[in-house]
Amino acid sequence: MSNALIDTAPDFSQPIAVLKHCHDRIRKQLQTLQNLLSHLPQHGADVDAQKAAQAVLKYFNHAAQLHHEDEEHNLLPMLQATARGADASLLAELVPAIMAGHKQMDTDWSIIKTQLEQIANGTSTVLSTSDVARFCDTYAAHMVMEETHIATMAKRLFSAEQMAQLGSAMQVRRGILPGLPRSQVPEQTTIAVNHAVADGVVLADLRLDYGRASLTEQDVLDDPIAQFGKWFEEALHAKVNEPNAMSVATVDADGKPSSRIVLIKQYDQRGFTWYTNYDSQKGQQLRANPHAALLFFWSELERQIRIEGKVVPTSAEESDKYFYSRPVKSQIAAIASRQSAPIASREQMEANYDAAAAASGEQPVRPAHWGGYRLDPVRIEFWQGRRSRFHDRIVYVKQADGSWVKERLQP
Template sequence: MVDLWDVRREYTQGRLDESTAAEDPMTQFHAWFEDYRATDPIEPNIMTVATVDADGRPWQRVLLLKSYDQNGLVFFTNYDSYKGQHLASNNQVCLHFFWLEKERQVQIQGRVSKLSREDSGRYFHSRPRQSQLGAWASQQSRPIADRATLESAYADVSERFDGQDVPLPEYWGGFQVTPERMEFWQGGAHRLHDRLEYSRSDVVWSKQRLNP
């Protein structure tokens, strides 16, 4: 057995209080996101995305948040990937942000809906050309013989679209997550963490403190 009992640190960087936290959770999210981005992390928009498959098994993977506003949070993927298949049959999703430098976590539960093809296309064509070609070369989540096969597929699509714009694949696009519950966690000394939970009824948000 690998004993990790002595791997421990105290969290002392801040406090989170229900009396001063924003009434709207997306406003609070924006404040924390900008505060974290000011620490100059590699990619402040890294998040874990959890889905559930047809057998009820949870899956997680790390993706990049690409935009957000009061309506929700947006990420992009191959719709035929495992996560795309999961969301097609169960549109409930959980996002999780862990901002270690600030000793903070944000957890978001909600439902996804596909972005319009126009909105997906605008983002797709803002990506580096190599990434656009990669979306065509990779049949995400499907078995593949070896790395050489993938590189050959990339070479093929690169030649196919040589001298022209790379079109948006039919199977690729964005999801918008409409939050229904958001929880903000601020690490505290002696494991007395601060947790605020926002839950939505129709368009009205309520917030409450949770025990750590």
């Protein structure tokens, strides 16, 4: 009933091999299920039976679901974006069958799962032969179809870059920060400032093709704030570098724009909040024109979120609450700095800080020129990168009654 030998899985630089390895593990779990059918009548729900049931439950409750998501959200969409001619025709036939197979297996699993849970805790010896047979037969045929057609097509069509994208998406799904190859990390690429060829690459031709996920109208939630929260949680889980960093674009009284990166501190149905110096450049511009645009870009997930709306200062109570939650040195820095104003030297800045620290004592007081801004959104767009710049864009627009209408935009 148990296997003491631990087989070594391929790494995510070989994503198709990883998927095949998952199939092999599924076959082992299916064999354990079939072994249980003969074991239970003779030995009942003994320790071996309980351990076997627990192993099957653990695998199909978690690992098998990740495997299905790899296929549904990455492998199949990438193939559909790449395949042409006969390959595209074959995919049009196979993909609906694969999706229907996943749904059927989920339904069958929910039936077997209940039986296995009782076996796992030793309270039952009932495991339906017909339920197990249906589940095993469906999975077996499904895996053969995928290995015969889908895996071979992917190995034939995908470039090295696409394989890297698929592998890194699979890692992100498992909470692993992907180790992208050097060619996939734009900030590591050296480019000549005169736009000439550098290392064989022309600046205008430098691009990273996307293909980790797709975005449909059915994928997104009806409430854009809830959808933002869903994507933000996924960015945290994927260990995106500073997922709370956003660009804030403002316009001055003469219509000249500027932008900068700040850190979001709160989001809810009222809007998106950050804190700053009210006398800074952005503060002055927001007084002249209280409209702004926010942008989150999470390259690890090939996603961006664009948010537009009107900006208002937060209440003094809210500003106080956040100010006094900050480290004391950050509080002093907010007092000492006339943000965006010229200064002669770093030494002068340090002297200003020391003077503010001496004047503030043990408990600095929030200055009137420092506090929060909240953008009340009227337009929120979710962007998912796709192959050949044929991206997915879903936008929400707020209506006069406060409701949201969503629609797809062309890339």
